[in-house]
Amino acid sequence: MSAATTDQPLPICPRCRSATTEIHSTSPVPGVWTVFGCPTCHYVWRSTEPEQNTNPDKYPEVFRLNPESLSELPVSPVIPPLRPPPAKS
Amino acid sequence: MHAYQDLREFLTVLDQEHQLLTITDQVTLEPDIAAAACALAKMGESTPAIKFEKVAGYSDARVVMNVHGSWPNHALAIGMAKDTPLRDQFFEFVRRYHLYPGTLERVQTAPWQEVVVDKDVNLYDVIPLFRLNSGDAGFFLDKACVVSRDPDDWDNDDLENVGVYRLQVKGPNRIGIQAVPQHDIARHINHAEARGEDLPIAIALGTEPLITLMAATPMLYDQLEYKMAAAMQGKPYRLVKTSKGLDVPWGAEYVLEGRLLARQREPEGPFGEFPGYYSGCHNYPVIEIDRISHRKDPIYDSVYVGRPWTELDYLQAMTTCAPIFVQLNSEFPEVVAVNALYTHGLVVIVSTKTRYGGFAKAIGLRVLTTTHGLGYAKIVIVVDADVDPFNLNEVMWAVSVKVNPRGDVFVVPNLAENLLDPACSPTGIVDKMIIDATTPIAPDIRGNYGQELDRPPGTAAWLDKLGALVKGLPK
Numbered sequence: 001m002s003a004a005t006t007d008q009p010l011p012i013c014p015r016c017r018s019a020t021t022e023i024h025s026t027s028p029v030p031g032v033w034t035v036f037g038c039p040t041c042h043y044v045w046r047s048t049e050p051e052q053n054t055n056p057d058k059y060p061e062v063f064r065l066n067p068e069s070l071s072e073l074p075v076s077p078v079i080p081p082l083r084p085p086p087a088k089s
Numbered sequence: 090m091h092a093y094q095d096l097r098e099f100l101t102v103l104d105q106e107h108q109l110l111t112i113t114d115q116v117t118l119e120p121d122i123a124a125a126a127c128a129l130a131k132m133g134e135s136t137p138a139i140k141f142e143k144v145a146g147y148s149d150a151r152v153v154m155n156v157h158g159s160w161p162n163h164a165l166a167i168g169m170a171k172d173t174p175l176r177d178q179f180f181e182f183v184r185r186y187h188l189y190p191g192t193l194e195r196v197q198t199a200p201w202q203e204v205v206v207d208k209d210v211n212l213y214d215v216i217p218l219f220r221l222n223s224g225d226a227g228f229f230l231d232k233a234c235v236v237s238r239d240p241d242d243w244d245n246d247d248l249e250n251v252g253v254y255r256l257q258v259k260g261p262n263r264i265g266i267q268a269v270p271q272h273d274i275a276r277h278i279n280h281a282e283a284r285g286e287d288l289p290i291a292i293a294l295g296t297e298p299l300i301t302l303m304a305a306t307p308m309l310y311d312q313l314e315y316k317m318a319a320a321m322q323g324k325p326y327r328l329v330k331t332s333k334g335l336d337v338p339w340g341a342e343y344v345l346e347g348r349l350l351a352r353q354r355e356p357e358g359p360f361g362e363f364p365g366y367y368s369g370c371h372n373y374p375v376i377e378i379d380r381i382s383h384r385k386d387p388i389y390d391s392v393y394v395g396r397p398w399t400e401l402d403y404l405q406a407m408t409t410c411a412p413i414f415v416q417l418n419s420e421f422p423e424v425v426a427v428n429a430l431y432t433h434g435l436v437v438i439v440s441t442k443t444r445y446g447g448f449a450k451a452i453g454l455r456v457l458t459t460t461h462g463l464g465y466a467k468i469v470i471v472v473d474a475d476v477d478p479f480n481l482n483e484v485m486w487a488v489s490v491k492v493n494p495r496g497d498v499f500v501v502p503n504l505a506e507n508l509l510d511p512a513c514s515p516t517g518i519v520d521k522m523i524i525d526a527t528t529p530i531a532p533d534i535r536g537n538y539g540q541e542l543d544r545p546p547g548t549a550a551w552l553d554k555l556g557a558l559v560k561g562l563p564k
Contacts, residue, residue, distance in 0.1 A: 002554065006475050015226075016337065019113070022260075024211075024213055024260055024261055025213035025214060025261065027145075027146030027147070027250055028146065028147050028148060028212050028214060029145075029146050029147060029148055032145055033145070034450035035213050035408050035483075037227075037259065037260055041226075041356055042226065042227070042257070042259045042265065042355060042356050042357070043226055043227060044226070044227030044228060044258065044259065045220075045227070045331060046119060046220075048117065048118075048119070048145075049220065049355055050119075050120075050223070051121075053220070053223060060224065061297075063224050063359065063367075065356070070356050070372075071372075073356055073370050073371055073372045073397075073420050074372065075371070075372045076268070076269055076270065076371055076372070076373060076473075077268055077269065077270045077279065077351050077374075078270075079277045079282055080279050080282055080283045081283070082283060082284075082285050083283045083285075084283060
């Protein structure tokens with residue numbers, strides 16, 4: 001394992017395999033680690049973690065997510081109807 | 090009673106009481122910190138807190154874990170001697186719980202205001218965040234006091250809420266929050282979202298140990314956790330208001346201020362949860378952080394959550410027992426004590442006097458309709474008043490000899506249950522069981538319970554005498 005640096009291509013998301021990921025942070029002591037995030041499924045990982053957290057092929061199947069089905073996840077709490085605006089006096 | 094002004098004072102006391110272990114070697118954020126905290130949880134019921142002073146990637150980060158994670162630490166947190174027996178901690182906790190409300194002390198400034206970041210907010214830069222369990226979706230703030238007010242009654246202090254809700258860091262200034270409908274904050278969210286408004290939120294990290302316990306206690310909607318903390322510590326609770334008018338503990342290490350975004354939901358989880366299983370994924374609300382304030386040299390306090398027992402089980406121990414007891418005892422003064430220590434009260438043991446035959450079964454059923462019992466209590470064991478519910482040897486004796494399964498065990502099918510209980514089928518529904526392990530009395534005449542053994546005369550006196558002698562044995 002080694003720390004990724006910002007000049008390397010961004011990895012794909014280990015959990016949902018989205019190709020669009022972001023660098024959230026690099027270690028305050030330079031070169032130790034990089035934190036990546038996936039704006040699709042919101043998985044976050046650090047470059048120095050074991051492969052089961054960083055490598056899409058090693059990421060456990062039981063935790064993988066399909067980007068198309070994220071909207072089907074249960075919603076909590078339920079979003080209430082908007083109240084009508086107060087009547088103007 | 091003792092009122093700790095902040096986490097630092099409590100850590101000093103833990104150190105003096107030989108309940109704090111300091112690791113000066115460099116550790117990695119993953120897996121060292123969670124692995125060490127998990128290992129501590131395997132070492133018994135008297136383990137110390139652990140402080141990491143050198144964290145890879147940070148020049149000056151400090152992390153503490155297991156601060157509440159043993160009975161001695163729990164006793165010290167509520168201002169009792171570290172060797173206070175569990176049963177005595179329960180009775181003292183309940184005694185102080187009845188003293189509600191205490192008073193508030195509002196001041197203008199606090200140490201957490203020393204450093205303010207309100208541009209280019211990046212949580213990872215200032216908080217040494219880490220993954221606890223490998224299946225977690227990311228890095229969670231799992232020991233934070235989340236503060237909100239009711240937008241429909243903004244100035245009503247009693248409707249302000251302080252709760253420990255699981256928070257998933259999803260980006261430099263973005264946090265997901267688990268808020269299920271039973272939580273008080275869900276009512277604030279509902280009112281804000283019906284108005285179409287964002288809900289102001291403050292998140293306090295690294296607080297003195299008592300408010301964390303109070304924030305984990307299922308109180309009534311119009312009871313303020315700060316006033317309960319004041320009652321429990323015998324001194325007014327010191328607060329500072331944020332610019333939005335939310336009250337935050339004076340002693341916090343970090344304070345995050347932001348907004349819960351109205352009418353937005355996005356994937357949160359999984360997170361390794363209290364039953365020892367992952368939570369799954371849900372679409373939960375989102376908070377955007379606008380401002381981070383912290384001490385110059387902040388200490389980050391977190392809790393390892395895994396297969397019980399862990400620090401979490403101490404955090405939600407008395408905080409679960411006491412409200413169930415208070416609710417039961419107000420209607421049935423025969424109830425002596427409640428042990429709801431196991432997996433956040435999925436199992437509840439009640440000791441009670443019995444007024445007449447069948448009484449204990451009614452007590453068992455009533456547990457299922459207490460506020461906490463509705464969503465947690467799944468197996469209820471009722472024992473006689475002379476059985477200490479915190480002493481499992483005594484409880485198992487009662488189950489062994491007082492129970493005739495045909496007449497003393499019954500199942501109530503298809504009741505509501507916390508979604509995180511993996512036994513649910515379907516999710517949110519489970520069968521619940523009452524075990525009546527009390528001695529049958531008239532008119533419920535069953536068994537042969539006429540000749541129960543007692544202790545030899547003088548045993549109590551010998552107990553005191555030998556206790557002192559054993560304490561004096563050379564170590």
